[in-house]
Amino acid sequence: MNKRSYGDDRPQPQHKRQKHEDHGHGHKASPQHSNRYGRPDDRHRPTNHTSSYEEALSQLPQSTTTLPPVAAYTPFTVSKSLPPLPDVDDPVLATAPFRHKSTTTSYNRSRTDRASEVTYEKLEFLGDAQLEHIASRLLYTHFPHLTAGQMSQLRELLVKNETLAEYARLYGFDNRVQVQELERMLENTKDKAGNKGFNKVLGDVFEAYVAAVVLSHGDEGFAVAEKWMQALWAPKLVEAAGRERYFTPGLKLVHDEAGVDPLKTYNAAGKAELQKKVLGGVGVKLDYEVYKKGVELRGDQLGQNKHFIAVYLTGYGYVRKLLGKGEGKNKVEAGNWAAQEAMYGESKGIVEECARQLETTREQKRKEREAKEAVEKEKVAEKEKVAEKD
The missing domain is CATH 1.10.1520.10 (Ribonuclease III domain)
Structure with missing residues (x-):
C-alpha cells in the first residue's frame, strides 16, 4: 500500500490502492x-x-x-x-x-x-x-x-x-x-x-x-x-x-417494478433488445460510436472513468439517424444506456415504427415461406399419387 502515517519517514511498499495524503496542504476549516x-x-x-x-x-x-x-x-x-x-x-x-x-x-x-x-x-x-x-x-x-x-x-x-x-x-x-x-x-x-x-x-x-x-x-x-x-x-x-448505474438484480431501489423509469434503470441487455427491435431488414444497421472523449472522474469516484457513446440508425429511410446517447464507466455500459435512450427517449417513436415495419416484413416472409412450403407439399403429394398408380 502506497501510504505513510504522519511522522513516518520509513520507505513504504507500493500498492495498487493509493490513499490521498497531504500533510502540508488543504483547506483550513472555517x-x-x-x-x-x-x-x-x-x-x-x-x-x-x-x-x-x-x-x-x-x-x-x-x-x-x-x-x-x-x-x-x-x-x-x-x-x-x-x-x-x-x-x-x-x-x-x-x-x-x-x-x-x-x-x-x-x-x-x-x-x-x-x-x-x-x-x-x-x-x-x-x-x-x-x-x-x-x-x-x-x-x-x-x-x-x-x-x-x-x-x-x-x-x-x-x-x-x-x-x-x-x-x-x-x-x-x-x-x-x-x-x-x-x-x-x-x-x-x-x-x-x-x-x-x-x-x-x-x-x-x-x-x-x-x-x-x-x-x-x-x-x-x-x-x-x-x-x-x-x-x-x-x-x-x-x-x-x-x-453508477450498475445493473443489480435484487436491488429494490433500482429495480422496483412499480413506477420504474427505464431511462433511469440500467439494462445490461439494452443493446440486444434494440437490435432485436430494428435489425433484420436489408441494409439496416446500428452503429455505436464515441461522441465525446472519455474523462477521468474525481472526488469519491477518483480512479474511475466515464465514457460517452451514441447509437446511429441506417435503414428504413434513415441515414445515420441519431437515436440516443449514453454515459457509463465503460463503453459497453455507455452503449446500453444509449440503446435505452433510443427505445424510451425522444426517438422512441422512430424505434417503434421501425419495429412495426420489421414485424410486417417478417410476417410477409413468414406467409411467403408457408405458401412455398404448401406448394412443395402439394408437389410431393402429387408425386406420391403418381407413384402409387404406377
Missing part, C-alpha cells in the same frame, strides 16, 4: 465549522444517507454464493440510524487506535527500532487488510453478476480514505485522535482540496479501530467487525449502485 482546536464541530458532522441503514441493508441482493465461514455471526442489532460502534474491552486496544507513535514517551524520529507501545500505526496495517477482506466478501457474495473490475471499483469506494474519514467523524473519532503537531498540520492546510492531511489521519484511525475490534473479540472478532461494516456500508453501496 471558524464557524470547527471548535477551538481546529477540529470539525459536532454540529457540522455529515448527515445520514437518504435511506436508513436498516432499510439499505434489507435492500441489498440476497447472497448467492456460500463462502467458508470465518466465524459465526454474533448477535448484533442493526439500528435504523448509525449502527452502534462495537466495544473494545481490552484497555490497551481501546486507546491504541487513537494514539500516533509520535505521542508515545519512547518516540524518536532517529530511532530505527519500533516503539514498544501499541499505536494506530501498527493497528492500521492490520485493519486495512481486514477491511479489504470484508468488502471483498460482501461484494463477492451479494453482487456476483458484476465483473472483477466492477467489484474492484465498488470496493475502492467502500475502503478509500475519504469514506473511512467520513465514518470516523460520524463516530466522533476526530475528537479522540492524538497526533503530535496536529494543530500545526491543521493550520497548514490552505488549498481548496480540503483537509487531506487530517482526513488521512482519520482514515488510518478508523482502520486501526476495526483491527482493535477484531483482536478484542477473540474467535468471533472478524464476525463482529464484518456484521458492523456490512450495515455501515449498506447505504453507500445502495446509493453507489444507483448512481
Whole structure:
C-alpha cells in the first residue's frame, strides 16, 4: 500500500490502492465549522444517507454464493440510524487506535527500532487488510453478476480514505485522535482540496479501530467487525449502485417494478433488445460510436472513468439517424444506456415504427415461406399419387 502515517519517514511498499495524503496542504476549516482546536464541530458532522441503514441493508441482493465461514455471526442489532460502534474491552486496544507513535514517551524520529507501545500505526496495517477482506466478501457474495473490475471499483469506494474519514467523524473519532503537531498540520492546510492531511489521519484511525475490534473479540472478532461494516456500508453501496448505474438484480431501489423509469434503470441487455427491435431488414444497421472523449472522474469516484457513446440508425429511410446517447464507466455500459435512450427517449417513436415495419416484413416472409412450403407439399403429394398408380 502506497501510504505513510504522519511522522513516518520509513520507505513504504507500493500498492495498487493509493490513499490521498497531504500533510502540508488543504483547506483550513472555517471558524464557524470547527471548535477551538481546529477540529470539525459536532454540529457540522455529515448527515445520514437518504435511506436508513436498516432499510439499505434489507435492500441489498440476497447472497448467492456460500463462502467458508470465518466465524459465526454474533448477535448484533442493526439500528435504523448509525449502527452502534462495537466495544473494545481490552484497555490497551481501546486507546491504541487513537494514539500516533509520535505521542508515545519512547518516540524518536532517529530511532530505527519500533516503539514498544501499541499505536494506530501498527493497528492500521492490520485493519486495512481486514477491511479489504470484508468488502471483498460482501461484494463477492451479494453482487456476483458484476465483473472483477466492477467489484474492484465498488470496493475502492467502500475502503478509500475519504469514506473511512467520513465514518470516523460520524463516530466522533476526530475528537479522540492524538497526533503530535496536529494543530500545526491543521493550520497548514490552505488549498481548496480540503483537509487531506487530517482526513488521512482519520482514515488510518478508523482502520486501526476495526483491527482493535477484531483482536478484542477473540474467535468471533472478524464476525463482529464484518456484521458492523456490512450495515455501515449498506447505504453507500445502495446509493453507489444507483448512481453508477450498475445493473443489480435484487436491488429494490433500482429495480422496483412499480413506477420504474427505464431511462433511469440500467439494462445490461439494452443493446440486444434494440437490435432485436430494428435489425433484420436489408441494409439496416446500428452503429455505436464515441461522441465525446472519455474523462477521468474525481472526488469519491477518483480512479474511475466515464465514457460517452451514441447509437446511429441506417435503414428504413434513415441515414445515420441519431437515436440516443449514453454515459457509463465503460463503453459497453455507455452503449446500453444509449440503446435505452433510443427505445424510451425522444426517438422512441422512430424505434417503434421501425419495429412495426420489421414485424410486417417478417410476417410477409413468414406467409411467403408457408405458401412455398404448401406448394412443395402439394408437389410431393402429387408425386406420391403418381407413384402409387404406377
